[in-house]
Amino acid sequence: MEAGKRITTRDIAERLGLSVSTVGRALAGDPRISTETRHRVEREAAELGYVGNQAARMMRGASSKVIGLMVPDVGNTFYSTAAHALAQCMSRQGYQVMLCETGDDRDNELAQVRGMIAGQVAGVIVVPTPNPRGETVRLLRQVPHVQLLRTHPDLARQSFGIDDRQVLRDATRHLHDLGHTRIAYLGGPAGLSTGERRLAGYLDVVGDRDAGLVAHVPPGSAEDTRRELARLLDGPDPPSAVVAASVRITEGVLEELASRCVAVPRELSVVGFGDELGFGWWGPGLTTMALPVHEVATACSMWLLQRLRDGDEPAPFVSSTGGYLRERGSTAPPAAGR
Amino acid sequence: MEAGKRITTRDIAERLGLSVSTVGRALAGDPRISTETRHRVEREAAELGYVGNQAARMMRGASSKVIGLMVPDVGNTFYSTAAHALAQCMSRQGYQVMLCETGDDRDNELAQVRGMIAGQVAGVIVVPTPNPRGETVRLLRQVPHVQLLRTHPDLARQSFGIDDRQVLRDATRHLHDLGHTRIAYLGGPAGLSTGERRLAGYLDVVGDRDAGLVAHVPPGSAEDTRRELARLLDGPDPPSAVVAASVRITEGVLEELASRCVAVPRELSVVGFGDELGFGWWGPGLTTMALPVHEVATACSMWLLQRLRDGDEPAPFVSSTGGYLRERGSTAPPAAGR
DNA sequence: CTGAAAGCGCTAACAT
DNA sequence: ATGTTAGCGCTTTCAG
Numbered sequence: 001m002e003a004g005k006r007i008t009t010r011d012i013a014e015r016l017g018l019s020v021s022t023v024g025r026a027l028a029g030d031p032r033i034s035t036e037t038r039h040r041v042e043r044e045a046a047e048l049g050y051v052g053n054q055a056a057r058m059m060r061g062a063s064s065k066v067i068g069l070m071v072p073d074v075g076n077t078f079y080s081t082a083a084h085a086l087a088q089c090m091s092r093q094g095y096q097v098m099l100c101e102t103g104d105d106r107d108n109e110l111a112q113v114r115g116m117i118a119g120q121v122a123g124v125i126v127v128p129t130p131n132p133r134g135e136t137v138r139l140l141r142q143v144p145h146v147q148l149l150r151t152h153p154d155l156a157r158q159s160f161g162i163d164d165r166q167v168l169r170d171a172t173r174h175l176h177d178l179g180h181t182r183i184a185y186l187g188g189p190a191g192l193s194t195g196e197r198r199l200a201g202y203l204d205v206v207g208d209r210d211a212g213l214v215a216h217v218p219p220g221s222a223e224d225t226r227r228e229l230a231r232l233l234d235g236p237d238p239p240s241a242v243v244a245a246s247v248r249i250t251e252g253v254l255e256e257l258a259s260r261c262v263a264v265p266r267e268l269s270v271v272g273f274g275d276e277l278g279f280g281w282w283g284p285g286l287t288t289m290a291l292p293v294h295e296v297a298t299a300c301s302m303w304l305l306q307r308l309r310d311g312d313e314p315a316p317f318v319s320s321t322g323g324y325l326r327e328r329g330s331t332a333p334p335a336a337g338r
Numbered sequence: 339m340e341a342g343k344r345i346t347t348r349d350i351a352e353r354l355g356l357s358v359s360t361v362g363r364a365l366a367g368d369p370r371i372s373t374e375t376r377h378r379v380e381r382e383a384a385e386l387g388y389v390g391n392q393a394a395r396m397m398r399g400a401s402s403k404v405i406g407l408m409v410p411d412v413g414n415t416f417y418s419t420a421a422h423a424l425a426q427c428m429s430r431q432g433y434q435v436m437l438c439e440t441g442d443d444r445d446n447e448l449a450q451v452r453g454m455i456a457g458q459v460a461g462v463i464v465v466p467t468p469n470p471r472g473e474t475v476r477l478l479r480q481v482p483h484v485q486l487l488r489t490h491p492d493l494a495r496q497s498f499g500i501d502d503r504q505v506l507r508d509a510t511r512h513l514h515d516l517g518h519t520r521i522a523y524l525g526g527p528a529g530l531s532t533g534e535r536r537l538a539g540y541l542d543v544v545g546d547r548d549a550g551l552v553a554h555v556p557p558g559s560a561e562d563t564r565r566e567l568a569r570l571l572d573g574p575d576p577p578s579a580v581v582a583a584s585v586r587i588t589e590g591v592l593e594e595l596a597s598r599c600v601a602v603p604r605e606l607s608v609v610g611f612g613d614e615l616g617f618g619w620w621g622p623g624l625t626t627m628a629l630p631v632h633e634v635a636t637a638c639s640m641w642l643l644q645r646l647r648d649g650d651e652p653a654p655f656v657s658s659t660g661g662y663l664r665e666r667g668s669t670a671p672p673a674a675g676r
Numbered sequence: 677c678t679g680a681a682a683g684c685g686c687t688a689a690c691a692t
Numbered sequence: 693a694t695g696t697t698a699g700c701g702c703t704t705t706c707a708g
Contacts, residue, residue, distance in 0.1 A: 006455075006480065006701095008700095008701060008702085009701070009702070010701075010702095018678080019678070019679045019680075020679090020701085020702080020703095021678075021679065021680080021681095021702095021703080021704080022677085022678055022679075024701095024702065024703060024704090025678085025703090025704095028703085032678080033677070033678080034677065034678090037677085037678085049473065049476050049477060049480075051452055051455045051456050051477065052456055052701085052702080053397075053456070053458065053700090053701050053702070054393075054456040054457045054458065055392075055393040055394075055396040055397055055457075055458055055700090055701080055702095056393075056397060056684090056700075056701035056702040056703090057701085057702060057703080058393040058684085058702095059391075059393055059394060059397060059685065059686095059700090059701080059702075059703095060683085060684060060702055060703050060704080061684070061703090062702090062703085064457075065453070065457075066436075066457065069437075073422065074412070074418050074421050074422045074425060075418060075419060075422035077415065077418070080412050080413060080415070080418035080421070080422075081413060083412050083418070083421075083437065084411065084412045084413035084418075084439070087412060087437055087438070087439040088439065091438070091439065091446070091449070091450065094453075096436055096437075096438065096450075096453050096454075096457065097436070097437045097438075098404075098434055098435070098436055098437070099407075099421065099425055099434075099435045099436070099437040100425070100429070100434065100435075101422070101425040101426065101429060108429070111429070112429065112434075114389055115403070115432075115434050116434075117344075117389045118389050118390055118391070118392040119392045119402075119403075119404065119434065120391065120392065120393055135387065138387050139387060139389065142344065142387075251615060254619065258618070258619060276615075276616070277589060277614075277616060278614070278615060278616020278617070278619060278620065279616070280596070281592065281596060281616060281619050281621065282616065282619040283619065344685095346684095346685060346686085347685070347686070348685075348686095356694080356695090357694070357696075358685085358686080358687095358695095359686090359687075359688085359694080359695065359696080359697095360693085360694055360695075362685095362686065362687060362688095363687090363693095366687085370693060370694080371693070371694080372693060372694090375693080375694085390685090390686080391684090391685050391686070393684090393686095394684075394685035394686040394687090394700090395685085395686060395687080396686095396700085397684090397685080397686075397687095397699085397700040397701065397702095398685090398686055398687050398688080398699085398700060399700070400686090400687090677708105678707100678708085679706105679707080679708075680705105680706085680707075680708095681704100681705090681706085681707100682703100682704085682705080682706100683702100683703095683704095683705105684701105684702090684703095685700105686700095687698100687699095687700100688697100688698090688699100689696105689697085689698085690695105690696080690697080690698100691695080691696070691697090692693105692694085692695075692696090
C-alpha cells in the first residue's frame with residue numbers, strides 16, 4: 001500500500017545538486033536564496049510530495065503544533081461538542097488535536113498524560129478527573145495547559161467553565177417559583193468540582209430542607225440514574241419536581257420517566273441540564289438549562305493559542321459562563337393534591 | 339507554570355555517573371544491565387519525572403504510536419460515536435488518537451493529511467470527503483490506512499462500513515410492505531459513495547416510479563433538510579411516507595415535522611437513519627434503522643492495529659455490516675384517503 | 677548566495 | 693556489565 005520511504009530534504013538536494021542547507025533555506029523562504037533556486041526547490045518538493053519531518057524539527061526545538069485534549073468520554077455530547085469547537089479553532093490556526101479519553105479514571109489519565117508529554121504536545125486542554133495522581137499534576141505542570149469545564153486546585157490557575165452554581169440555582173429557582181416545595185436533585189458523585197458547585201446552587205434555593213431528596217449517581221451508566229430516580233419516586237413522600245445536574249443524568253431521567261409513563265408536568269416537573277438535540281422532542285418538551293459549551297470551548301482554545309504565541313507566564317484567570325433557562329413543557333405548578 | 343526544560347537520559351546519566359547508553363538500556367529493560375544499576379536508574383527516572391522524547395525515538399525509526407482519525411465533523415454523533423470507539427481501542431493498546439475534522443472540504447482534508455504525515459502518524463483511519471485531491475490520495479498511500487464508513491476508489495482497498503444499500507432497502511421495504519406507494523427519499527448530495535448506495539437501496543424497492551420524490555440535501559445545515567421536506571410536503575400529490583438517509587437529515591426531518599405538527603403516522607409515516615438518543619422520544623417514537631457504528635469503528639481500529647503489528651501488505655478487504663429496523667410508532671399503513 | 681558541520685535525544689552497533 | 697560512536701532529518705551557526 002505505502003511506498004515506505006519518506007522524501008527528505010536530502011532527496012531534493014541530491015536530485016538538484018544542491019546542499020541540504022540550501023534546500024532547507026529555500027523551503028523556509030530564506031531571503032538569501034535566489035528566487036530561481038527557490039522556485040526549483042519548491043517545484044521539486046511539490047513534485048516528490050515532500051512533507052517535512054516534524055520529529056526532526058522538534059529535535060531542533062520547534063514547538064509541535066499539537067494540542068492535547070483530555071476528556072472523560074467523547075461519546076458524551078457534552079464533550080464531543082467541546083472537541084468539535086476545539087478542532088475547528090485549532091485547525092484554523094494550523095494546530096492539530098490529540099484526543100485522549102480518561103474515562104474518569106486517574107490511572108488512565110496518567111497514562112494519557114505520559115503519552116502526550118512523550119509526544120511533545122505544545123499545550124494541553126484538560127477536563128481533569130476528580131482526583132488526579134500527583135505525577136499527573138507534575139507532568140501537566142511541565143507544559144502550558146488550561147482547565148476546561150472542571151477545575152482541580154493543583155492544576156493550572158487558568159480555567160474556562162460553566163457557572164455551575166448559577167445554572168443549578170436558576171434551574172431550581174424556576175421550580176421553586178412555580179411553587180414546588182419538594183424538589184429532588186440528581187447529581188454526579190461527590191468529589192467533582194462541578195458536582196459540588198451544582199449542589200451548592202441547588203442548596204442556595206432549597207436550603208437544607210430537602211436533604212433527603214439529594215441523590216448522587218455514579219458516573220457512566222444510565223441504569224444508575226434510572227435506579228436512583230425510581231428510588232426517589234417510589235419512596236415515601238415523593239418529590240413534585242426533579243432537577244438533573246448533568247447531561248448524562250438528564251438522559252437517564254428522561255428514559256426512566258418515558259418508560260414509566262409518568263405524567264409530566266402534571267405529576268412531576270422536570271428541569272434538565274444542557275440542551276441536547278432531542279430534548280425538545282421529549283414528552284411535552286423538556287424545560288432545561290441551555291449551556292454555552294461550544295462557546296466556552298472556543299474561548300478556551302483561543303486563550304491557549306494566544307498564550308502559546310506570547311510565551312509568557314499568564315496571570316491566574318477563571319472564566320465562568322452562565323447558562324440560561326429554556327422553558328418548554330416539562331414544568332408547571334405542583335398538582336393540587338400535593 | 340511549567341519548568342521549561344524536559345528531563346533527558348543525559349540528565350539521569352550525569353546525576354548517576356553513568357553513560358547515556360547505560361541509562362537507555364536500563365530503561366529499556368536490557369538484560370545485560372545489572373539489576374542494581376537498573377534499579378538506580380529507574381528510581382532516578384521516576385524521581386525526576388523522566389518521560390522519553392518520542393520525537394527522538396522516531397528519528398531512530400521507531401513508529402509513532404499515533405493513529406490519525408479523519409472525520410467530517412465530531413459534532414455529529416455518528417462520528418463522535420466512532421471517535422469514542424477508536425479512542426477506547428487505541429488507548430487500550432497504547433496508541434493515541436490524532437483527531438482531524440475535514441468539514442467535508444477537500445482542501446481542508448489535504449491540509450489535515452499533511453499535518454498527520456508531518457507528525458509521522460503510524461496509521462490513519464479516514465472517512466474520506468466526496469472527492470479528495472490527488473495529493474491527498476498520494477500522501478495517504480504513504481502510510482497504512484483504512485477507510486471508515488465511506489469509501490473512495492483511489493484510497494485503501496480496505497474499508498469498514500455500513501451496508502448502506504441494505505439499510506435503505508430495508509427501511510423502504512418496511513414502508514412498501516405497509517402499503518405505501520408514494521415514498522419520498524431525503525438523502526445527501528450526489529457524489530458520495532454512501533449516498534449512491536443508499537439511493538440504490540431505496541430504488542431497489544420503489545423502482546423508478548418515485549423519481550420525483552427523491553430530494554438531495556446539501557450537507558451541514560438542518561435548514562436545508564427542512565426546506566426540502568417542506569417542498570415535498572407542500573407539492574402536488576405529496577408523499578405518504580418519508581425515508582431519511584442520514585443522521586443529520588433524520589434530525590432535520592424530525593424538527594420540521596414537529597414544528598409543523600404533522601400527524602405521524604396518520605398523515606405521514608417516517609423511517610429514520612440511525613438510532614440516536616432521543617429518537618425514541620420523538621412524537622410517537624421514531625421507527626428507524628439502528629446502525630452498528632460503534633461496532634464497525636471498533637472492528638476498523640482492531641484491524642488497523644493488527645495490520646501495523648504484522649507489517650505485511652494486507653489483501654483487499656471490504657467489511658460491510660448491516661443495520662436492522664427498530665419499529666416504533668412513526669410508521670403505519672397509509673390513510674384511506676390517499 | 678551557497679556549502680560544511682554541529683547538534684537536538686535516543687538507540688544500536690561496535691568496543692572495551 | 694558498561695562506555696564510545698554514529699546517525700536519524702532538520703535548522704543554524706560559521707565559512708566561504
